[in-house]
Amino acid sequence: MDREVSDVVIAVMGATGAGKSSYIKRVTGRRNILIGHSLACATEEVQSYRFHYRGINFVLVDTPGFDDNRDSDEIILSKILTWLGASFRKGTRLSGILYLHRIIDPRMQGSALSNMRMFRRLCGPAFYENVVLATTFWGSIDPALGAEREKELRYNNEFWGQLVERGSQLVRLDEDEESSRKLLLSLARKNRSVLEAQKQMQAGKSVGDIAAFHRVVAEYDTKFDQEIERECNRRSAEILRRENEIREKLRQQSREAEQKRSEAARKVQDEEERRDMCRQARIEQQRREVERQERELEELRWARRPEKSYPLHEDPGCREPAQGNVDNHRCKLRNVEKRRCDRCGCRLHSLYTNYRLLPLLPLQERPVRFV
DSSP, X not given: OOOOTTOEEEEEEEBTTSSXXXXXXXXXXXXXXXXXXXXXXXXXXXXXXXXXXXTEEEEEEEOOOBSOSSSOHHHHHHHHHHHHHHHHHTTOOBSEEEEEEETTSSOOOTHHHHHHHHHHHHHOGGGGGGEEEEEEOGGGSOHHHHHHHHHHHHHOTTTTHHHHHTTOEXXXXXXXXXXXXXXXXXXXXXXXXXXXXXXXXXXXXXXXXXXXXXXHHHHHHHHHHHHHHHHHHHHHHHHHHHHHHHHHHHXXXXXXXXXXXXXXXXXXXXXXXXXXXXXXXXXXXXXXXXXXHHHHHHHHHHHHSOOBOOOSBSOTTOOSOHHHHHHXXXXXXXXXXXXXXXXXXXXXXXXXXXXXXXXXXXXXXXXXXXX
């Protein structure tokens, strides 16, 4: 296809199944563009499609996708480099590259990560500001999960971080025809530039040499990534082992501390019990001492009171033995408030309601003292 100098040439790149052909078909309105629905790439060769939009002649270049089941990434890169070399010799300069990525992919790793590195080397840092990084298939993913993956793509230097820092634009590509076309206008305003691969061709390197260089670098990157992964796994295992040792040590220290706390609590409890027993013993000793002093005081009061004898009954006609009456009288006063003798029924003297007998004298004459 012959191109005019005023043509805005935009290359559409990305992995197989990212939606490159679907996007070109949507913005150009052409129905003869094949769209792949499997892991096999529908675009086997580099193809150009011209269309006119808002007074600008656009030429969209559909490139074979990486990670194709039929061709290796090296063959696909050779096809893209061949087209870039031919267009460069004809004086064609790219206005930009639209790189598509499926947001539904869990993460960029393995061959996808290797292809991203190859894409950065293909463009070169000077061309980064002419690159638009577009994520597709937003209708097939939860918005929150998609936003999280988009954030990882944007800020991780292994993914798109380096490109965004140097001027690449990050957009979400939906299936709206008008918004898809407006995206091209932002690339049309960019200054046309030369890719790093085209500069190498201009310096005399062949497509095979450049492709071989990228293949060797990709293999080195793969080995480096594997070595890094092994080292990370080894360090992770070592860190996990140390963490387990530290946790076990902490658990042991916790058990020892708990044992010490239990022993200390037991000692405190034993000490409290000992003190309580001592306190109870002192209280009991003081109580006995108080009782002893009370007895001594009571005996002293009895010793200082005058002695006087009273008959046991108000009725002198009672002939019951005095000893029996007194014993019965004392017994009853301890339990009931009776004022009469249980044997004779006579009323007891009122002074006997509160008394204490001294050691008994002969039965007929026995003194009684007040308390």
